[in-house]
Amino acid sequence: MREISVQLVTEKVRDLCMKANTDLGEDVLQAIDRAIEKEESPLGLEILKELKENARIAREENVPICQDTGFAVVFVELGQDVHLVGGNLNEAIYEGVRQGYRDGYLRKSICHPFTRANTGDNTPAIIHAETVPGDKVKITVAPKGGGSENMSRVTMLTPSDGIEGIKRFVVQRVKESGSNPCPPTIVGVGIGGTLEQAGFLAKKSLLRVLGTKNPDPVLDQLESEILTEINRLGIGPQGLGGRTTSLAVHILMMPCHIASLPLAVNIQCHAQRHKEITI
Amino acid sequence: MSEPIRIKPPLSDQDVERLKIGDRVLINGIIYTGRDAAHRRLFDLLKEGKNLPFDLKGQIIYYVGPTPAKPGQVFGSAGPTTSYRMDAYSPSLIERGLKGMIGKGMRSDAVKEAMKKYRAVYFAATGGAGALLAKRVKKAEIVAYEDLGPEAIRRLEVQDLPVIVVNDVRGNDLYIEGEKKYRKE
Numbered sequence: 001m002r003e004i005s006v007q008l009v010t011e012k013v014r015d016l017c018m019k020a021n022t023d024l025g026e027d028v029l030q031a032i033d034r035a036i037e038k039e040e041s042p043l044g045l046e047i048l049k050e051l052k053e054n055a056r057i058a059r060e061e062n063v064p065i066c067q068d069t070g071f072a073v074v075f076v077e078l079g080q081d082v083h084l085v086g087g088n089l090n091e092a093i094y095e096g097v098r099q100g101y102r103d104g105y106l107r108k109s110i111c112h113p114f115t116r117a118n119t120g121d122n123t124p125a126i127i128h129a130e131t132v133p134g135d136k137v138k139i140t141v142a143p144k145g146g147g148s149e150n151m152s153r154v155t156m157l158t159p160s161d162g163i164e165g166i167k168r169f170v171v172q173r174v175k176e177s178g179s180n181p182c183p184p185t186i187v188g189v190g191i192g193g194t195l196e197q198a199g200f201l202a203k204k205s206l207l208r209v210l211g212t213k214n215p216d217p218v219l220d221q222l223e224s225e226i227l228t229e230i231n232r233l234g235i236g237p238q239g240l241g242g243r244t245t246s247l248a249v250h251i252l253m254m255p256c257h258i259a260s261l262p263l264a265v266n267i268q269c270h271a272q273r274h275k276e277i278t279i
Numbered sequence: 280m281s282e283p284i285r286i287k288p289p290l291s292d293q294d295v296e297r298l299k300i301g302d303r304v305l306i307n308g309i310i311y312t313g314r315d316a317a318h319r320r321l322f323d324l325l326k327e328g329k330n331l332p333f334d335l336k337g338q339i340i341y342y343v344g345p346t347p348a349k350p351g352q353v354f355g356s357a358g359p360t361t362s363y364r365m366d367a368y369s370p371s372l373i374e375r376g377l378k379g380m381i382g383k384g385m386r387s388d389a390v391k392e393a394m395k396k397y398r399a400v401y402f403a404a405t406g407g408a409g410a411l412l413a414k415r416v417k418k419a420e421i422v423a424y425e426d427l428g429p430e431a432i433r434r435l436e437v438q439d440l441p442v443i444v445v446n447d448v449r450g451n452d453l454y455i456e457g458e459k460k461y462r463k464e
Binding site: 042047057061063065068182232239240 | 280301303315316343344345346347348349352355356357358360361363383384385403405406407408409410411413414428429441443445453454456457458459460461462463464
């Protein structure tokens with residue numbers, strides 16, 4: 001049994017919150033470069049270049065890419081041979097978020113649903129923990145902005161809706177979202193499981209490196225078909241018209257109940273922020 | 280693409296009438312920030328017939344909730360937030376002299392009607408370009424509602440803040456026209 005102190009978890013979560021919010025991944029920058037080559041709208045091109053310039057400033061000056069530094073969504077893969085010591089894991093993660101959002105001058109965006117009173121420290125965080133074989137802990141911090149999250153949906157299709165029904169729903173969701181989620185977006189799709197599991201899969205699919213293929217050839221094909229349809233919509237960068245409405249569609253799928261076809265669409269703005277570490 | 284147009288509030292009817300959808304605009308001088316909770320409070324004051332914490336005439340409101348400024352920084356990251364949440368309040372503000380709004384995302388028909396009737400425009404700033412936009416803010420001070428934190432109303436002095444005209448006084452909408460132009464059936 002390997003012992004890991006939860007204080008170390010706090011420290012790592014703090015650093016990941018700050019890093020994720022200031023340092024846009026190379027995969028996103030490369031995806032924007034590929035979009036620049038294809039974009040036909042002059043205003044759209046201008047905006048894509050602005051996004052690259054923004055990412056450069058954020059990285060060099062160590063300031064947030066976007067003012068919406070998000071809900072801190074934390075994925076934990078906990079090796080079953082690890083013994084966490086020195087406190088409670090959830091509380092250690094919250095403390096890391098608290099410190100990261102304070103020390104990184106990140107915006108605190110979490111509030112009471114009714115009174116709208118701000119919790120003041122960006123906690124609670126959303127924690128998705130799963131146990132895996134081994135003696136390591138992998139932590140991923142993925143700050144999620146409100147504008148694109150608001151455009152996301154879960155639906156329970158009927159089995160007869162099939163693949164065509166899935167495609168229709170995803171494309172329609174992107175169409176109706178228009179300019180609101182800060183296109184170009186990344187569209188996370190979760191298929192199967194239960195209501196909450198479909199949502200989780202959609203969110204988790206967003207962690208995949210942009211530009212990489214889905215390991216399942218059927219899903220890979222479906223991703224590319226949906227992306228083609230989305231980019232025919234004409235919404236374009238920031239919704240002002242153009243070819244680049246989405247940079248990618250990512251799908252995760254698992255079996256579902258014989259009565260159901262759960263489907264979740266989690267829309268992610270172009271500031272697709274996530275950083276990970278393995279302890 | 281044509282050169283950007285420079286404007287400086289307070290704006291007159293003539294200033295906004297010459298702007299058309301798709302124009303790139305650089306804003307200079309004073310603008311105000313305000314988003315969800317601040318709009319709610321302004322709206323309530325108007326309903327009660329009370330004075331607002333600043334004079335709306337000819338002004339521009341930027342829908343933004345910045346990150347806290349780092350030591351040595353004038354203003355934190357400051358991209359636009361989604362505007363439809365302000366739609367319920369905007370027509371009353373436009374009626375009382377507001378000339379411009381900066382945000383992202385489509386406005387309601389009621390807001391577009393108010394812009395036509397009372398001569399106002401809606402600008403989009405690039406959502407998610409918070410670090411870039413922050414550098415155009417030269418001075419910032421809180422005018423009202425400090426308790427709202429990032430949602431407080433601030434007076435900003437900006438230099439060449441880049442925005443694009445999305446709704447003009449003639450009722451045109453770049454979100455609709457742009458999509459139509461690039462859609463493939």
